[in-house]
Amino acid sequence: MVAESWSTTAKRCDACKTTPSTVFCKADMAFLCLPCDSKIHAANKLASRHARVWVCEVCEHAPASVTCKADAAALCVTCDQDIHSANPLAGRHERFPIVPFYDSASAESRSAAADHEHEEEETEEEEAEAESWLLQVPSNNTQGIEYKSAEYLFSDADPYVEMDIIADQKPCSTTNIVQLHHNHQEYKEDCVVPHVMNKNEIQLQGQVVDGYPTYEIDFSSGSKSFMYHFSTQSISQSVSSSEVGVVPDHNTMTDVSNTFVKNSVVNGLPNPVSSSDREARVLRYREKRKNRKFEKTIRYASRKAYAETRPRIKGRFAKRTENDVGDSLVASDASYGVVPSF
DNA sequence: CTTAAGAACGGACCCACACCCTACC
DNA sequence: CCGGTAGGGTGTGGGTCCGTTCTTA
Numbered sequence: 001m002v003a004e005s006w007s008t009t010a011k012r013c014d015a016c017k018t019t020p021s022t023v024f025c026k027a028d029m030a031f032l033c034l035p036c037d038s039k040i041h042a043a044n045k046l047a048s049r050h051a052r053v054w055v056c057e058v059c060e061h062a063p064a065s066v067t068c069k070a071d072a073a074a075l076c077v078t079c080d081q082d083i084h085s086a087n088p089l090a091g092r093h094e095r096f097p098i099v100p101f102y103d104s105a106s107a108e109s110r111s112a113a114a115d116h117e118h119e120e121e122e123t124e125e126e127e128a129e130a131e132s133w134l135l136q137v138p139s140n141n142t143q144g145i146e147y148k149s150a151e152y153l154f155s156d157a158d159p160y161v162e163m164d165i166i167a168d169q170k171p172c173s174t175t176n177i178v179q180l181h182h183n184h185q186e187y188k189e190d191c192v193v194p195h196v197m198n199k200n201e202i203q204l205q206g207q208v209v210d211g212y213p214t215y216e217i218d219f220s221s222g223s224k225s226f227m228y229h230f231s232t233q234s235i236s237q238s239v240s241s242s243e244v245g246v247v248p249d250h251n252t253m254t255d256v257s258n259t260f261v262k263n264s265v266v267n268g269l270p271n272p273v274s275s276s277d278r279e280a281r282v283l284r285y286r287e288k289r290k291n292r293k294f295e296k297t298i299r300y301a302s303r304k305a306y307a308e309t310r311p312r313i314k315g316r317f318a319k320r321t322e323n324d325v326g327d328s329l330v331a332s333d334a335s336y337g338v339v340p341s342f
Numbered sequence: 343c344t345t346a347a348g349a350a351c352g353g354a355c356c357c358a359c360a361c362c363c364t365a366c367c
Numbered sequence: 368c369c370g371g372t373a374g375g376g377t378g379t380g381g382g383t384c385c386g387t388t389c390t391t392a
Contacts, residue, residue: 219386306360307379315382316357352387355382365383367384 015040024051024063026100031055051100067096075218077111 013021013033022029025041027050041047054064056076064074135310298304311318 209387300361302379303359303361303379305379307358308379310358310360310380312381313357315380316355317359317380319358346392348389348391351387353384353386355384357381359381360378362375364375365373367372 011055020060021055024055025050025052027051049102051099051102053098063100067098075182 011021011031013019013036014028015036019033019035022034023032024030025032025037028040032052037052041050041052054074056062056064056079057074059076061080062076062078062119065077066080067074134226169225307317312321
């Protein structure tokens, strides 16, 4: 059931309307396939400066916000939360914020990109330019609006931006307010958060730690809170409640994450995501992961070196014998001063 | 078409110990 | 505030176990 919707549910390119989209252009607020992206963003210098990000490889309906190194996957906030909250182990996957690219997507891309490129005929430069200008005008379609909040939340404008999203329990049409605090400036925009927020308070804070931009998303719901912390160097996850190490339940984290981006605004109406949707997302993710190369991240090369030289019994580490101890000293000397390999 | 048995697959777990990180003096 | 020390926690890889999925009869 889920597998059937695998490719057919991928979001169509906003330009050609036929090919599944693979990139999202923030400036145009448009989902594009690789050929259209190449055409449109190579049309003129202005268009070539549009920052683009990959579309989430799981739901294929939202801009990716993080890259999971362990899974080699670009994921949107919603899928990231769903997948990496599935179990404590997944929660420890190292993830990095998506870095927008400005070159042609096909140049950036994964191997599959080339195939699509060959299929596409080169078109007139004027036509592409016209298409580009058309897309620069924010369309009235729901997608454009739908991800407007996501663009704010993950704006690459300034790592020092602090954003507080405060929502009460009233419907979107009343008093939900987004406040952006930046250098004493304050921006307010109505109706960004749908009413399904249910008194959750979301904070996105950016700061620089050790030279790396660092972001924190704080999902607080009543007595429970979920702190999501990541930087461009590394990522850590902490759950500041009694549920440490326990899969967050659907009502707390998943609802918040779904609300966070995907359901930000859909025609001004909430779009609640059921547990079946969450399950489907995870299944789709696992299916795609099968086709990827699993790359294990080694944080400490020295530990790896020791592990490889360590005696084993049926795959398990065993106590060293006296001879092994001697070898260990040699190995220790050899690896002296090894710097952790991040 | 349905069912059951076997095969294949994948993820979790275990082990020892050097190193990292924090608290303390 | 800085340096040294102690102690607990973490990460590392290969084999094995076991549950799930797939294949075949």
